[in-house]
Amino acid sequence: MAVTEAIRAVVRGDVNGADFRDAIVKRSRQLTLMGWVRNDEDGVLRIHAEGERRAVAELVAFLRDPPSLARVTGVELSQVKVEGHEQFVARGVSAGAFVVQEHAATAHHFDLRLEVEGVMRSWAVPKGPSLDPAVKRLAVEVEDHSKEHNSFEGRTDGGGVIVWDRGTYEQGGRVPWPEALTRGHAVFVLHGEKLHGGFALQRTRAGDKAQWLLIKRQDDEARPGSDVVVERPESVVSGRTLDEILGG
Numbered sequence: 001m002a003v004t005e006a007i008r009a010v011v012r013g014d015v016n017g018a019d020f021r022d023a024i025v026k027r028s029r030q031l032t033l034m035g036w037v038r039n040d041e042d043g044v045l046r047i048h049a050e051g052e053r054r055a056v057a058e059l060v061a062f063l064r065d066p067p068s069l070a071r072v073t074g075v076e077l078s079q080v081k082v083e084g085h086e087q088f089v090a091r092g093v094s095a096g097a098f099v100v101q102e103h104a105a106t107a108h109h110f111d112l113r114l115e116v117e118g119v120m121r122s123w124a125v126p127k128g129p130s131l132d133p134a135v136k137r138l139a140v141e142v143e144d145h146s147k148e149h150n151s152f153e154g155r156t157d158g159g160g161v162i163v164w165d166r167g168t169y170e171q172g173g174r175v176p177w178p179e180a181l182t183r184g185h186a187v188f189v190l191h192g193e194k195l196h197g198g199f200a201l202q203r204t205r206a207g208d209k210a211q212w213l214l215i216k217r218q219d220d221e222a223r224p225g226s227d228v229v230v231e232r233p234e235s236v237v238s239g240r241t242l243d244e245i246l247g248g
């Protein structure tokens, strides 16, 4: 694709709700534009679009004079660098569930699970997640789990499990999922009770039991110097720690 231009647009007016956002996704895909659209908390729509100059101009015309889905009072445009997106998506839309289970087994670890195409893709994280962007945590890819397992908490043969955190997540990045996982670099945003904001999984060794690094991205939810697994050891379901489950 001959990418020639990239813009950021801020669209003001009565532009809340999913219908206009979804129409922008549809129109952008028809125009073979890449990028994203997001409903922001300040009530505006923000759009990043890149592609052929004429297609970008057609999208801008659509934003300025949309079908009866929205009342647009202004569109601010700025030229930005082409970022190399490989899709056009709505951001801020949940992709499904995530859960982190603390697991006492032969080796103590945390299991990070993200719902992808109906199953829970899973990584064993020996030291658990961190909200400090300077901390890179080893995450070993393990077998998929069923969604039914997400709420499991209790004793097991020779150990136990607590639901350490849970919530929903958004898929991010410039490459669509699950291809991003196949390629070994996946960006996502967690909305948990303890974990919030952007994270990245970066594969460092492929093959059986592939090794990844789990890294908090720099954003408003980053907590440099913190250690959330020490500060918040309790289950988000029962309030009990794993030691309490194992002891009683």
Ligand code: MN
Pocket: 103, 105, 109, 110, 111, 124
């Ligand atoms: Mn496990």
